[in-house]
Amino acid sequence: MSHPKREADLDVLIVGAGFAGMYMLYRARKLGLKGRVFERGDGVGGTWYWNRYPGARCDVESMQYSMQFDPDLEQEWEWTERYAPQPEILDYANHIADRYELRSDIRLSCPVRAAHFDEKAALWRVTVGDGNGSGETLTARFVVMATGCLSQPNKPGVEGMDDFRGPIYHTGEWPKEGVDFTGQRVGVVGTGSSAIQAIPIIAEQAGHLTVFQRTPNYAVPAHNGPIDPEMVEQVKANYREIREKAKTMPAGIAFDLRDVSAFEADDAERRRQFQSRWDYGGLTFLGCFNDLLLDEEANRFAADFVREKIREIVHDPATAEMLCPDNIIGCKRLCVDTGYYRTFNRDNVSLVDIAETPVERLTATGLRVDGRDYAFDAIVFATGFDAMTGALLNIDIRGRGGERLRDKWDGGPRNYLGLSMHGFPNLFTVTGPGSPSVLTNMLPSIEQHVEWIADCIGHMDANGRDLIEAEPEAEDSWVDHVNEVSGLSLRSTCSSWYVGANVPGKPRVFMPYIGGFPAYAEKIRDVVANGYEGFRLS
Numbered sequence: 335m336s337h338p339k340r341e342a343d344l345d346v347l348i349v350g351a352g353f354a355g356m357y358m359l360y361r362a363r364k365l366g367l368k369g370r371v372f373e374r375g376d377g378v379g380g381t382w383y384w385n386r387y388p389g390a391r392c393d394v395e396s397m398q399y400s401m402q403f404d405p406d407l408e409q410e411w412e413w414t415e416r417y418a419p420q421p422e423i424l425d426y427a428n429h430i431a432d433r434y435e436l437r438s439d440i441r442l443s444c445p446v447r448a449a450h451f452d453e454k455a456a457l458w459r460v461t462v463g464d465g466n467g468s469g470e471t472l473t474a475r476f477v478v479m480a481t482g483c484l485s486q487p488n489k490p491g492v493e494g495m496d497d498f499r500g501p502i503y504h505t506g507e508w509p510k511e512g513v514d515f516t517g518q519r520v521g522v523v524g525t526g527s528s529a530i531q532a533i534p535i536i537a538e539q540a541g542h543l544t545v546f547q548r549t550p551n552y553a554v555p556a557h558n559g560p561i562d563p564e565m566v567e568q569v570k571a572n573y574r575e576i577r578e579k580a581k582t583m584p585a586g587i588a589f590d591l592r593d594v595s596a597f598e599a600d601d602a603e604r605r606r607q608f609q610s611r612w613d614y615g616g617l618t619f620l621g622c623f624n625d626l627l628l629d630e631e632a633n634r635f636a637a638d639f640v641r642e643k644i645r646e647i648v649h650d651p652a653t654a655e656m657l658c659p660d661n662i663i664g665c666k667r668l669c670v671d672t673g674y675y676r677t678f679n680r681d682n683v684s685l686v687d688i689a690e691t692p693v694e695r696l697t698a699t700g701l702r703v704d705g706r707d708y709a710f711d712a713i714v715f716a717t718g719f720d721a722m723t724g725a726l727l728n729i730d731i732r733g734r735g736g737e738r739l740r741d742k743w744d745g746g747p748r749n750y751l752g753l754s755m756h757g758f759p760n761l762f763t764v765t766g767p768g769s770p771s772v773l774t775n776m777l778p779s780i781e782q783h784v785e786w787i788a789d790c791i792g793h794m795d796a797n798g799r800d801l802i803e804a805e806p807e808a809e810d811s812w813v814d815h816v817n818e819v820s821g822l823s824l825r826s827t828c829s830s831w832y833v834g835a836n837v838p839g840k841p842r843v844f845m846p847y848i849g850g851f852p853a854y855a856e857k858i859r860d861v862v863a864n865g866y867e868g869f870r871l872s
């Protein structure tokens with residue numbers, strides 16, 4: 335049972351009804367606390383609610399991209415494909431909402447606008463609602479931001495957005511009813527993971543598809559298909575061991591990482607290894623050698639291999655060259671595809687390089703690049719997200735002394751362990767910047783954070799503490815550590831959303847913690863074992 339010393343509407347106010355928010359509610363209830371989730375969408379599922387674009391699916395295999403807090407749930411849920419498609423993951427999220435009877439404490443279509451810390455009352459005052467007069471302000475002892483890492487769409491500020499007479503879509507805000515592109519002239523801007531999944535399917539429907547590419551991307555085949563029932567049986571029989579093994583891996587995913595340098599193999603052996611991973615499919619490609627993300631020359635072996643594949647697959651040599659990236663493979667998130675490169679062999683697909691000549695503007699009939707007008711019936715922006723910080727900064731969050739989070743993070747995110755900020759007591763972020771988050775399998779990382787936060791709140795209530803706040807020194811040294819380790823990997827070296835490069839004006843900081851899931855897990859465990867070291871409890 336809770337023993338709230340301060341009168342509040344809620345013990346735990348949770349922002350977002352994705353897997354993180356729902357699990358936080360579940361854990362809050364287990365502590366006997368009054369929790370409630372506020373969600374801007376009209377359904378649960380977070381990322382999987384919004385990203386309904388054609389071809390959307392997870393690039394972590396289904397048996398691992400799943401919650402593990404309840405062994406019964408693990409056993410009873412049946413995935414149908416090796417990589418789960420978006421509708422199935424959304425069904426899974428809805429199943430969780432129903433199975434654990436969470437819906438009564440989830441307010442849908444109810445965005446959180448502001449969260450202000452009231453120092454006198456030692457409570458958060460949180461404004462929720464549509465902002466048209468129907469909003470309300472609630473008090474809460476704790477606020478948990480379960481707002482997701484990739485949830486604030488990045489919409490390029492292209493001139494003339496209102497001029498285009500046809501529909502404009504963003505992959506991260508896809509209409510629920512779906513879109514039928516049959517016979518249409520379609521333009522897609524962007525060639526990241528979302529575009530790479532959507533393009534092959536849009537191409538099958540469209541009369542003509544034009545893809546506007548600013549930076550080519552590396553993609554490895556998914557080799558998706560129906561899930562193998564024997565494998566499922568084996569995994570279900572050994573789920574605990576598999577989950578525990580996953581926690582010893584840097585990405586929190588149990589897969590085969592070879593602890594061999596690319597330089598220990600000769601050319602033939604390297605090719606054999608790359609080919610076997612290419613044939614297997616998926617993100618394990620980068621686990622072929624242990625220095626692919628540490629050494630540029632080693633990385634070039636892998637990049638050359640994929641470039642060769644692109645040249646083999648794409649018939650037109652000029653298009654193939656345009657599709658060949660020249661940067662570090664894995665620096666931007668590696669894409670996992672189904673037929674992406676071969677889509678460019680279709681007669682109804684063309685590729686336009688906009689690296690030097692950005693989209694000038696939208697016009698009534700399409701868009702203009704380098705003085706040339708392209709006519710479309712529909713335009714799709716697959717331009718990604720204001721990642722990791724966007725959704726948080728979209729809410730007017732103010733801590734002690736009215737300090738705005740936006741000001742605190744003016745030069746990039748600053749927090750302790752990706753969980754908590756000095757100046758913002760009793761406010762937690764699930765998979766916040768400064769935690770492994772997007773570099774790992776998100777669901778175990780979500781569970782790890784939610785459990786840590788729930789245990790922390792339980793500890794405070796059991797010990798009669800009202801407030802927890804990161805110490806400024808602990809925060810500074812964590813931020814320094816996050817920056818220091820990011821420099822060890824090639825991942826921090828290119829213009830990716832990891833460093834905020836996709837959003838004009840965003841500070842360039844490598845946002846996720848690259849030290850790996852096990853090192854991070856040990857750190858946050860030690861913090862607790864040492865009496866919440868680095869936090870002030872009062």
Ligand code: N01
Pocket residue numbers: 391392393394484490491505523524525526527528529531547548549667670688692693716717718719772829831835836
């Ligand atoms: O977004 P992105 P995404 N003009 O930022 C281009 C996860 N995810 O939605 O590279 C023209 O990767 C931009 O160009 P550039 C996954 O973690 C996972 O595709 O910045 N182009 C890029 O090509 C992923 O990494 C899955 O030069 C502009 C594209 O738009 C993350 O979400 C599936 C532009 C954006 O690519 C984000 O993926 C989907 C502009 N003004 C997503 N602005 C899975 O498989 C941006 N671009 C699980």
